[in-house]
Each structure stands twice: as structure tokens, then as C-alpha cells.
Amino acid sequence: xxxxxxxxxxxxxxxxxxxxxxxxxxxxxxxxxxxxxxxxxxxxxxxxxxxxxxxxxxxxxxxxxxxxxxxxxxxxxxxxxxxxxxxxxxxxxxxxxxxxxxxxxxxxxxxxxxxxxxxxxxxxxxxxxxxxxxxxxxxxxxxxxxxxxxxxxxxxxxxxxxxxxxxxxxxxxxxxxxxxxxxxxxxxxxxxx
Amino acid sequence: xxxxxxxxxxxxxxxxxxxxxxxxxxxxxxxxxxxxxxxxxxxxxxxxxxxxxxxxxxxxxxxxxxxxxxxxxxxxxxxxxxxxxxxxxxxxxxxxxxxxxxxxxxxxxxxxxxxxxxxxxxxxxxxxxxxxxxxxxxxxxxxxxxxxxxxxxxxxxxxxxxxxxxxxxxxxxxxxxxxxxxxxxxxxxxxxx
DNA sequence: CGAGGCCTTGACCGCGGTCAATGCCCGTGG
DNA sequence: CCACGGGCATTGACCGCGGTCAAGGCCTCG
Numbered sequence: 001x002x003x004x005x006x007x008x009x010x011x012x013x014x015x016x017x018x019x020x021x022x023x024x025x026x027x028x029x030x031x032x033x034x035x036x037x038x039x040x041x042x043x044x045x046x047x048x049x050x051x052x053x054x055x056x057x058x059x060x061x062x063x064x065x066x067x068x069x070x071x072x073x074x075x076x077x078x079x080x081x082x083x084x085x086x087x088x089x090x091x092x093x094x095x096x097x098x099x100x101x102x103x104x105x106x107x108x109x110x111x112x113x114x115x116x117x118x119x120x121x122x123x124x125x126x127x128x129x130x131x132x133x134x135x136x137x138x139x140x141x142x143x144x145x146x147x148x149x150x151x152x153x154x155x156x157x158x159x160x161x162x163x164x165x166x167x168x169x170x171x172x173x174x175x176x177x178x179x180x181x182x183x184x185x186x187x188x189x190x191x192x193x
Numbered sequence: 194x195x196x197x198x199x200x201x202x203x204x205x206x207x208x209x210x211x212x213x214x215x216x217x218x219x220x221x222x223x224x225x226x227x228x229x230x231x232x233x234x235x236x237x238x239x240x241x242x243x244x245x246x247x248x249x250x251x252x253x254x255x256x257x258x259x260x261x262x263x264x265x266x267x268x269x270x271x272x273x274x275x276x277x278x279x280x281x282x283x284x285x286x287x288x289x290x291x292x293x294x295x296x297x298x299x300x301x302x303x304x305x306x307x308x309x310x311x312x313x314x315x316x317x318x319x320x321x322x323x324x325x326x327x328x329x330x331x332x333x334x335x336x337x338x339x340x341x342x343x344x345x346x347x348x349x350x351x352x353x354x355x356x357x358x359x360x361x362x363x364x365x366x367x368x369x370x371x372x373x374x375x376x377x378x379x380x381x382x383x384x385x386x
Numbered sequence: 387c388g389a390g391g392c393c394t395t396g397a398c399c400g401c402g403g404t405c406a407a408t409g410c411c412c413g414t415g416g
Numbered sequence: 417c418c419a420c421g422g423g424c425a426t427t428g429a430c431c432g433c434g435g436t437c438a439a440g441g442c443c444t445c446g
Contacts, residue, residue: 064339071334083331087324120313127320131280134327138276141264141330144337145370146257149434169393177338182434184394342402362425375402377426 001103003029006054013077015128021119028111032104040104041082041096046089048109050081056102057166060094061174070175073160073167079129099167149178150186194296196222199247206270208321214312221304225297233297234275234289239282241302243274249295250359253287254367263368266353266360272322292360342371343379 003026011017017025032040034056041047043063051058051074058080060072071094074080085092086109098104115122143155153176156163163172173183196219204210210218225233227249234240236256244251244267251273253265264287267273278285279302291297308315336348346369349356356365366376 069339071331083328087328116317120316123313123316123320124309127316127323130320130323130327134323134330135276135280137327137330137334138264141334141337144334146262168391179435180393181395181436185434188394361423372403373425374404374427378402381426 001031001054003031003105006052006105009077010052010125014132015121015125017121017125018119021115021122024115024118025107025122028107028115030106032106033102034098034104035101036098037100038098039095040098041085041092041094043093043095044091045085047082047085047092047094047096048089050079050086050107050109050112051096052079052105052107053077054103054105056098056100056104058096058098058104059167059171059175060096061171062093062095068170068174070171073163073171073175075160075166079133083133099171144177149176149182152176152178153183153186194224194247196224196298199245199298202270203245203318207325208314208318210314210318211312214308214315217308217311218315221300221308223299225299226295227291227297228294229291230293231291232288233291234278234285234287236286236288237284238278240275240278240285240287240289241282243272243279243300243302243305244289245272245298245300246270247296247298249291249293249297251289251291251297252360252364252368253289254364255286255288261363261367263364266356266364266368268353268359272326276326292364337370342369342375345369345371346376346379 004022007017007022007026007029011022029052032051040051040058041049041060053074053076055076057073057075059070059074060080060082061068061070063069072080080096082092082094082096084090085094112122112126116126143152147155153172156172156176169183169187170180173180176183197215200210200215200219200222204215222245225244233244233251234242234253246267246269248269250266250268252263252267253273253275254261254263256262265273273289275285275287275289277283278287305315305319309319336345340348346365349365349369362376362380363373366373369376
């Protein structure tokens with residue numbers, strides 16, 4: 001796999017980076033490959049890394065009263081990290097788990113700080129990634145707050161059509177804030193029509 | 194009112210700005226004063242401005258099936274804008290309304306772009322504001338999704354203790370994603386204990 | 387073949403929504 | 417100065433969505 005190709009893609013899909021910046025970024029990234037599901041971050045760790053997904057998918061989840069609650073999915077071309085730990089430098093409430101065999105790029109906060117200080121355009125890249133995430137999250141608040149379980153599910157399918165083929169329903173249910181049982185009933189056509 | 198003092202406060206509370214940048218920022222800001230409630234942004238407008246609240250408070254809301262749904266409050270020292278319209282350059286789904294007599298600073302997206310291009314540290318300021326907002330929103334998702342109406346309300350009081358003195362309960366209820374009736378019952382001590 | 391993960395289905399019930407009536411406060415005009 | 421009206425909040429009666437608990441189906445893998 002050619003990292004510089006991936007960095008070009010990032011530069012093209014988020015915000016342009018100068019060649020110098022791209023070079024430094026390539027050198028700062030570390031390739032991770034996984035054959036099957038694996039846990040990148042555990043609850044309680046200081047999770048000062050962010051991961052860019054080249055192939056495969058991942059989720060961030062936490063335990064609420066012992067229950068596994070997914071609160072973020074990431075697929076090819078997206079970033080994932082434990083945002084609380086990453087930005088606030090506190091122990092992570094989240095686990096981050098790979099859901100499929102795939103390839104990730106890892107980037108530490110230290111290196112992000114160095115790159116952000118050195119390159120104005122890298123600072124802009126980070127701003128853009130954060131902004132996109134903010135807008136997604138905003139949509140999610142609206143969806144969670146006033147839609148029925150069914151609408152939330154249909155909404156998710158609109159944004160991530162293939163998700164049910166790639167992610168267990170349990171995780172999708174907790175992501176939507178509904179139970180697995182409810183999700184199962186929604187998906188059953190004879191309750192629907 | 195002395196704008197440069199306010200800009201110093203912003204620089205201190207978010208991320209430091211050079212003197213040159215602060216100077217340019219002071220010149221880019223426009224002061225707005227309001228004696229009573231007023232609407233800054235209407236649904237459907239291209240809302241390419243952001244507002245910093247010096248005194249008073251404001252809310253962003255939208256109409257969902259004719260119902261008024263608040264989805265953001267801002268108080269002294271915070272920014273507010275119609276984030277969808279501002280970042281994506283689409284017509285605003287939101288109204289933005291001043292809730293109290295007060296003072297705001299207005300800054301247009303054009304000027305933010307110019308300042309961001311000229312000053313690396315201004316780019317960083319924007320990143321920091323967006324990041325803080327992202328983290329708040331993340332907390333809110335968790336709160337909305339798995340807490341009871343009462344817990345959501347108590348949560349809000351934890352973060353914004355004085356809010357009930359400054360904002361009508363109707364708006365607080367819709368912000369929390371509950372009805373005014375439910376909020377009223379929660380607040381009534383004889384149902385609580 | 388058996389065990390365990392994942393999903394489905396059923397029975398039941400409680401939180402919080404809807405609808406509607408009433409209360410309270412304050413500004414405006416007779 | 418009081419009466420009225422309108423905005424905001426409270427209270428009550430009712431009910432439905434979706435949660436909980438429990439049983440059972442259906443893979444896959446050892």
C-alpha cells in the first residue's frame with residue numbers, strides 16, 4: 001500500500017495540503033493492518049492517537065451500566081478517535097474496535113501538534129475534519145431527539161446504505177439509541193407495512 | 194464598550210492571537226446592541242455570519258412540523274451561528290433569536306476566511322471553537338439518548354445553573370427533547386421526591 | 387454434535403407524549 | 417385603578433411507543 005497516495009486522497013477530499021506538508025505527514029503516519037476484529041483503545045487509557053481508515057471499518061463504544069453502547073462508526077476515508085481523550089487529554093471513556101480486516105493509518109496527537117504548528121494548511125485540515133464531524137453530529141442530535149425508532153433506522157440507511165451487511169445489528173441498535181429487539185421488529189416486514 | 198478588551202478575552206479563553214491578528218479582528222467585528230428580543234437570522238436566509246455574545250443570551254431554533262424546537266443556547270463569551278448555513282453555504286434551517294437585551298459582535302464568513310488565510314493563529318482559533326462545540330454536542334448526544342427526562346434536565350442545570358431564570362421553560366423543554374408538560378411535572382417537587 | 391453468539395418473537399408495562407382545561411402574571415386600555 | 421386578554425406554566429386523564437424479561441431459532445465453529 002502506498003501511503004502517499006492515501007495522503008493525496010485526504011488532501012483532495014478534505015482540504016489541500018502543500019507537497020512539503022504531505023511529505024511530513026507521510027513520514028508521521030504509521031500503517032496498521034488487522035486480519036480480524038481487534039481493540040485499538042481501551043477504556044481508561046490516554047488515547048492520544050487518531051486513526052484514518054483506508055480499508056475496513058471501526059466503531060467507538062463505551063459501557064453504560066455494563067451495556068455496550070456504540071457511539072460512532074467510521075468507514076473507508078474517515079477518521080476515528082476517542083475525541084474526549086484526544087482533545088481533553090483525559091482517560092478515554094471509549095473503546096475503539098476494528099470490525100473488519102483492514103488497513104488503518106495511525107497519527108499521534110504530538111505529531112498532529114507539530115504538523116499543525118509547522119503548516120498552516122495542516123491546521124486547516126484538522127479544522128475541516130472537526131467541522132465535518134460537528135455537522136454530522138448535529139444531524140444526529142436532530143435525528144435522535146424527535147424521530148421514531150423506525151425513522152432513525154431509515155435515516156441511517158440513507159446515509160450508510162451498506163451498514164447492515166458490515167456491522168452486527170446489536171451495534172446499530174445501540175448507536176441509534178434503541179434496543180436490539182426494537183430494531184429487529186422494525187426490520188421485520190410484517191410489522192412494517 | 195471596548196472591542197479590543199473583548200478580543201483579548203477571546204484570545205485568552207480560546208487560543209492566543211498575535212497582536213497583529215487581534216488588531217485585524219477588532220477592525221473586522223461589528224457591534225450590535227439590542228434592547229429586547231430580536232431575530233438575527235430567519236429560516237431560509239444564507240446566514241454567513243457568526244455572533245459572539247458579550248452580554249445577554251441567544252438561541253438557535255427551527256420549525257419541525259410547525260413546532261418551535263430550540264437546538265442551541267449561547268450565553269456570554271460564546272459564539273452562535275446557523276452552523277449548517279455558515280459552513281455549508283446553504284439556506285439556514287434555523288432562526289437565531291436574541292433572548293435578552295445585550296451586546297453582540299458580528300463577524301462574517303468572508304472576514305473569517307480572510308483572517309484564517311492571513312493568520313495561522315486565527316485558523317487555530319476557529320479550530321478550537323469548533324472543537325469545543327463538537328465536544329459539547331457529543332455530551333449532548335449521550336445525554337439525549339439514554340437519560341430520562343429528569344436526568345436530562347438535571348444535567349442541563351449542572352452545566353447552566355441559571356438558565357431557568359433567563360430562558361422560558363418552553364425553549365428549555367424543546368432543547369431537551371421533552372414536552373413543556375413533562376418539564377413542568379419534573380420541576381414540581383411533589384412529583385419528584 | 388453441542389455450545390455460544392446473534393437475532394427473532396411474544397407478553398407485559400411504564401415513561402413520557404397528546405389533548406384539554408385551568409391558573410397565574412403582566413401589560414394595555416377603558 | 418380595575419378589567420380584560422394573551423402568553424406562559426401547571427395539572428389531569430389517557431394511551432401508545434418502545435423498553436424489559438424471557439423463550440426460542442439459527443448459524444458457525446470447535
